[in-house]
Amino acid sequence: MLQRILGGVLVLLGLVSVALGVASATVWRDSDTVVATARPAGDGTMVVTDPGVLGLVSDDVTVTASVPDGQKVTLVVGRDVDVDGWVGQEPSSRVTGLSDWETLAVEQGAPEPEGEGDEPAEPVKPSGADPAGSDMWVAEASDSGGVTLRWSDRPGRWTLLAAGVGDEAQAPSLTFTWPRAVTTPYLWPAVGAGAALVLVGLVLLVLGFRKPRRRRRAAARAAGGDETTTTAAEPEGTADSSETGTATLFGPVRGRGTADAGPAAPPWTPPEAPGGDRDAGPADAQGPGPASGQDAPEDGAELPVAGPAVVPGDESRTAEVPVAGRLLRRSRRRAAPVAPPAGTDAVAVPTPAPPTPEDRPATGSVPRMTRRELRAQEEARRAAEQGGVSRMLRAMTGSIPVVRQHGAPEGSKDDAAGPDLSTPAGRAAAWRATWGFGQTADRTGSSGDRPGHDSTDGENR
Amino acid sequence: MNRRTARRGLAAATAVVVSSTLLTACAEDVPPQPQAGQAFDGPVLSEEQDTDVLTAVGETLGKADKKLESKALKSRVTGPALEVRTSQFEIAKSNDDDASFVTAIPSESQQLIIPTTNTWRRTSFSITAPTEDMETPRLVALDQSEARDDYKMWAWVQLIPGVQMPAFADAGIGSEAVPADDESLVATPADALAQYADLVGLGAKKSSFSDAFDLPDGDLVSRVQSDAKNVRENTPGFEDAGSELTVKYEARKDAVRAVRTADGGALVMGVLEGTTKLTAEEEAEVPPLTATQEALFGDQDPSNVLTVEYTDMVALYVPPKDADGKIRPLGYQHDATAASNE
Structure with a gap:
């Protein structure tokens, strides 16, 4: 949401700048x-x-x-x-x-x-x-x-x-x-700066609009393979930091964001921690560290989910995951096809139901990992990605609880596809019930994990 | 960075962008102050302007000459030139409008001598092209006596055949005017004219200034002296009547125009007033001797005295003091302007 607002503001500013530039060369142009x-x-x-x-x-x-x-x-x-x-x-x-x-x-x-x-x-x-x-x-x-x-x-x-x-x-x-020879020295600088602002704003807007969708997708996926996901939070963190290099536009911003994330995270975590997954999930849609943790239950895509998953899963795997995640992610960025089914999946089908079937063939393509692993990997990647963006956003805007709350309802709306489920936890539970996963232990794990994840994040960054 | 500071920062950035754009768009630099530029020290007229002046003078002369109407001259002719031309018109009129009594003055110029004087009076000179009759070129002086006046022809002379004109500064540079009492010359312009008048009146042999002059053949001195000789020798009954011819010449005061030549000398134009008085015995009658005199004499009764007055415009070259040169006559216009029986 903030992202979109900021994007809008930037676009607006950019347009204003362009308009001023043009006006300086037309309306306000000195008479000849x-x-x-x-x-x-x-x-x-x-x-x-x-x-x-x-x-x-x-x-x-x-x-x-x-x-x-x-x-x-x-x-x-x-x-x-x-x-x-x-x-x-x-x-x-x-x-x-x-x-x-x-x-x-x-x-x-x-x-x-x-x-x-x-x-x-x-x-x-x-x-x-x-x-x-x-x-x-x-x-x-x-x-x-x-x-x-x-x-x-x-x-x-x-x-x-x-x-x-x-x-x-x-x-x-x-x-x-x-x-008199009249020059228009402000035309091109203003138009150029305006265009840059518009571009930045547009990028923010696009990201802002894509996020919810992703979240939705992630939620669907999370519902599918929640507990089983294997990726660790840390690997993603590292992946993230390594990525900052690749992501040119937001590179610097992220750096700042990460710096902030460390201190910023702690205050949030406490309230969430007690609340458990359920509260945390809806609470933050944007926060990087915490957000991922809370999203985990709700969207299923965020780091925290991965975190908990790690706990139950093999540690040896977690070790592997980061590398895989990184590779995966990059390849995915470069070309859609390389990305395992999850990627295509996400774009094509937002609804929770279809992904699962399609996921299976994907697992086939990556023999080493289980479907869950893949999913977790993908989720972790996304979480990290999102975390990066939201971190950046935070850096630019300063994240506020209020927005978090906004995020939550939205998230819930997005996820509210299931008619009867009002809370993410409920939804997850329902999903699990539907698919026969009865355990909820992971979540507690995930919530417990969160602080740790944050801290690692902080260290990483 | 918290949200507030971020917002503040954003607002500040926006304000800077917007305000700077607005300011730069609206704010204009202060109007420039006039730069006076270099004072004029060149010619007071461009060649083009001077040529226009000569054309205007030529047109005026042309119109007046056609009608032999001296009034028509006044817009572009002044001083001795007006005087002489008026006289010429009178003479021409009483001789069946014979235009040969009127000196032709081509308006086409072969050399412009333009002054650099920034005050008034200003005098420019022009050496005209030869006339249609292949007479020698004229040297014309034009005066602008006041700022609101036009340039008017003040004097002209016919150049002495074969005379060598001094060099003048280019018209684009301009020539300095030389005052009548300028001391940088072998003689001041006024003195040079006075000496020349003495020479003309007395002749080269009697005048004490003949050493100072380099007299070419056919200049005013020889003209006046030969005319006098001619009267004395060839007038029927001149000696029988116990007649006497006196020739007196004087330079007219304040009628001096001088301009610097390239070698530091001066071209001096001035007016000599000449009087020839032919006196015969008491009982004798001396009628006008020439058509010109006749015309000027009019219907006066001839007496034993015939006085003819001349207004002669002359041009001299006066070398600079240190050059050790001699004053050279360049040209003259010898015209009788009055005749009387007294």
């Missing part, structure tokens, strides 16, 4: 142009830009000057000295730069009086003179109402002079439009 306006300040019919303003954002600029309808306006570009000379002592507005990305800073004032003569700079009345047509300009445009001038900046102090022309002329307001 910078458009800034300048409103004339003070008296005068002229607006002059400081050198460098024309090429402020990029070399190409389009300047539009607008004046009230019917008036003439002229835009020219010239050398700064020429423009200043032309403006002379007339009052004018000076565009000094961008105050923000949309507004040009405008100051009032005639240019510093050039040192010609001693006569104090007398304020000259705006003449409304038309700069158009001077030999000095390198670009000019003139029209009534409004006019647009394009300019490609070149080295030197080129300045723009905009003049309202006529007796009652007003200084024009200017709009500068610069093209």
